Amino acid sequence: MVSSADTPRARALGAELRQARERRGLSMRRLAEAVGRSGSHISRWENGQLIPTEADTATVLAVLGVNGADRDRMIELARDAADPNWVAPGVDKQLAVLTEYERTAKTIINVEPLMVPGLLQTYDYARHIITAFGASSRGEANQRAHVRIGRQHVLSGNAPKNLVAFVGEVALRYPPCPNDVMVEQLWQLRQFSGFPNIDMRVLPIDRPAGPALSGAWALVEFARTKPVVQFEHYDTSATITDARAVSRYREAVDILRDVAMDPAESVELIAEILATKERSC
Numbered sequence: 647m648v649s650s651a652d653t654p655r656a657r658a659l660g661a662e663l664r665q666a667r668e669r670r671g672l673s674m675r676r677l678a679e680a681v682g683r684s685g686s687h688i689s690r691w692e693n694g695q696l697i698p699t700e701a702d703t704a705t706v707l708a709v710l711g712v713n714g715a716d717r718d719r720m721i722e723l724a725r726d727a728a729d730p731n732w733v734a735p736g737v738d739k740q741l742a743v744l745t746e747y748e749r750t751a752k753t754i755i756n757v758e759p760l761m762v763p764g765l766l767q768t769y770d771y772a773r774h775i776i777t778a779f780g781a782s783s784r785g786e787a788n789q790r791a792h793v794r795i796g797r798q799h800v801l802s803g804n805a806p807k808n809l810v811a812f813v814g815e816v817a818l819r820y821p822p823c824p825n826d827v828m829v830e831q832l833w834q835l836r837q838f839s840g841f842p843n844i845d846m847r848v849l850p851i852d853r854p855a856g857p858a859l860s861g862a863w864a865l866v867e868f869a870r871t872k873p874v875v876q877f878e879h880y881d882t883s884a885t886i887t888d889a890r891a892v893s894r895y896r897e898a899v900d901i902l903r904d905v906a907m908d909p910a911e912s913v914e915l916i917a918e919i920l921a922t923k924e925r926s927c
Contacts, residue, residue, distance in 0.1 A: 652871050654732040654885035657694035658743035659703070659723040664692040665742070666710045680709045697727040731891075733884040741793070743885065744876060747866045748800045751807050755865040755899055759814035759849060759858040761822065762831055766811060766838050766846075769795050771831040774823035801841065810845045812902050813912075814858065818848065818919050825923055832920040839913045847906035848915050855905040857898035865895045 667677055667688075674688045681688075681702070690696040691706075698706065703724040707717050748754060748765070756763040761775060772791040781787035800807045813835075821828040839846050849855050867873045875886040875895045886892060907915065 652694050653727055653730050653887055654743055654874065655723045655727040655729060656697050657746055658732075659698075659720060659727055660692040660694040661742045661746035662716075662720055662723070663698075663703075663706060663710075666707070666712050667692075670710045672710070677706070677709065681705050698724055700724050730887045731885065733882065744883075745797060747874060747876065748797055748807065750868060750871075751800070751866050752869045753808040753810065753867045754800075755810040755812075755867070756862075757812045757858050757864070757898075757902065758817060758862045759812075759855075760862070761817050762813060762835065763809075763811045764794050765798055765801060765809060766835060766844075767794060768827070768831050768834050770827045771821075771823055774827060778822055801838075801844065806841070806843045808843045808845070810847070810899075812847050812849055812855075812858065812906055814849045815851045815915070818916060819851075826927055829920065829923050829927060832916055832923065835916050836913065836920070839909065839916070846909055846912050847903070848912040849902065849906050853905050855902055857895075857901050863895065865892070865899060 667674070672680075674685050674692075678685045678688045683702070687696065687698075691698045691702075700721055703721055704717075707713070707720060712720065754765070756765065762771060764772070767775070769791050772794045773787050776787045776790045776794075777784075781790060801809060818832070821831070823831075835846065838844050849858055861879060862877070864876045865873060866876060872887060872889065873892050873896070875892055877884045877886075906912070
């Protein structure tokens with residue numbers, strides 16, 4: 647049993663093992679008994695603190711009734727779990743770990759120069775974005791949009807996560823969706839801006855911000871584990887945990903704070919753009 651150092655694949659594997667166990671209706675104790683391990687082993691596998699061997703993973707999956715492509719994918723995750731970074735074609739491959747990051751995060755810092763951050767999107771806006779990103783069918787776009795909106799529960803409830811959202815002015819003025827869809831989206835941004843756990847800051851067009859010029863990214867910070875940086879670019883997703891690389895993104899957040907409008911100015915600009923777009927509807 648090797649320490650995973652909390653890598654992206656280890657977290658993804660753990661999240662999928664937990665979901666499979668819960669679907670099967672087994673407690674950690676029952677699963678531990680079935681595979682001949684302690685409950686602490688199961689817990690640490692599921693939270694990504696330990697990597698199960700390929701043999702252990704196969705044993706767990708057999709007990710949980712996971713087979714076919716899902717089994718092959720999870721065995722591959724176990725095989726490569728020690729790698730501190732993860733680049734994968736297809737944004738859905740990292741959806742489980744991204745959802746787990748959001749569920750366990752303390753603070754999520756999302757930089758989106760060209761679109762509204764996913765956790766703040768309306769269903770119709772998300773559907774248009776996902777279609778533009780190459781969803782294979784209308785049904786797939788609808789399903790993925792529902793999943794994205796479902797992730798917004800982390801911003802409310804008894805223990806809401808803190809979200810710092812840097813949104814490009816370009817994303818607000820020149821959206822990749824019809825005007826009526828953007829009007830609804832802007833209204834939702836105004837509502838979210840009133841949440842005490844959401845810090846929304848617009849990056850003005852006339853103040854170029856280096857850390858946002860290369861595209862979107864998210865820095866996710868946790869109470870007890872090391873932070874990660876997550877990307878989603880067209881049809882590829884990536885997660886970085888390397889400490890030196892992550893520290894550069896933490897520095898970038900300070901640069902963006904200096905460049906961005908403060909929350910009050912940002913809300914004022916959103917209201918101004920909303921009024922303009924409502925008049926043109």
